[in-house]
Amino acid sequence: MIASGTPFDPKEFLGSSGTGRTVLRFRKNDTIFAQGDEADCVLFIQSGRVKLAVMSEQGKEAVVAILQPGQFFGEVGLIGKRQRISTATAMQDCVVTSVAYQVLIETVRREPAFGEFFMTHLLSRNCRIEEDLIDQLFNSSEKRLARLLLLLSNIGEDEPARPLPVEISQETLAEMIGTTRSRVSYFMNKFRKQGFIDYNGHIEVHAALRTAVLPDKPKLLAVPRDTD
Numbered sequence: 406m407i408a409s410g411t412p413f414d415p416k417e418f419l420g421s422s423g424t425g426r427t428v429l430r431f432r433k434n435d436t437i438f439a440q441g442d443e444a445d446c447v448l449f450i451q452s453g454r455v456k457l458a459v460m461s462e463q464g465k466e467a468v469v470a471i472l473q474p475g476q477f478f479g480e481v482g483l484i485g486k487r488q489r490i491s492t493a494t495a496m497q498d499c500v501v502t503s504v505a506y507q508v509l510i511e512t513v514r515r516e517p518a519f520g521e522f523f524m525t526h527l528l529s530r531n532c533r534i535e536e537d538l539i540d541q542l543f544n545s546s547e548k549r550l551a552r553l554l555l556l557l558s559n560i561g562e563d564e565p566a567r568p569l570p571v572e573i574s575q576e577t578l579a580e581m582i583g584t585t586r587s588r589v590s591y592f593m594n595k596f597r598k599q600g601f602i603d604y605n606g607h608i609e610v611h612a613a614l615r616t617a618v619l620p621d622k623p624k625l626l627a628v629p630r631d632t633d
Contacts, residue, residue, distance in 0.1 A: 415522035425508030437493040444482035446503040453499030468580040549582040558610035
């Protein structure tokens with residue numbers, strides 16, 4: 406319950422249940438929603454990681470995003486789509502808040518702080534999509550993998566090493582950068598020999614991967630750091 410008369414706090418609003426919003430809990434590997442389900446709410450990640458994947462008519466699956474706490478997903482209904490266009494799966498135990506579309510729209514209109522909070526998310530997502538497209542068009546699969554590992558680890562320039570926050574298979578990495586598992590395995594071994602990653606069942610990324618492998622792409626690595 407948000408106290409009346411106090412400044413509106415978007416995170417407090419999204420961290421509690423109320424009219425048109427519900428706090429949901431999912432176990433690792435639970436399906437949050439499936440491709441083709443009715444789209445009736447936006448979801449906000451309080452804790453845990455969520456994977457978004459799409460399935461083609463031929464049955465081929467591709468992972469399109471791995472989302473972290475503080476991110477929204479499932480916005481498709483806001484532009485009139487009636488069905489989910491992807492499947493969302495919990496990669497860890499997750500706490501997620503669902504907000505009905507109409508409630509979200511009304512809150513954006515009524516509360517400037519929330520409107521700014523949600524708009525910042527949309528702009529960040531749009532920039533990330535553009536950067537991903539540039540990455541696919543102009544970078545080799547080796548550089549795409551390096552960029553993905555840096556983004557997933559969210560490592561700072563001065564940190565010695567940072568583990569990936571979730572377990573992620575080589576198959577998933579291959580799906581996300583558009584190559585084969587064998588190529589990912591080759592590059593992972595190469596990065597390990599060069600001292601850019603440690604890979605003994607769990608991946609740890611070194612900041613050296615940023616400058617040594619992607620010296621010409623600093624803008625594509627400007628990822629907001631977790632502040633919680």
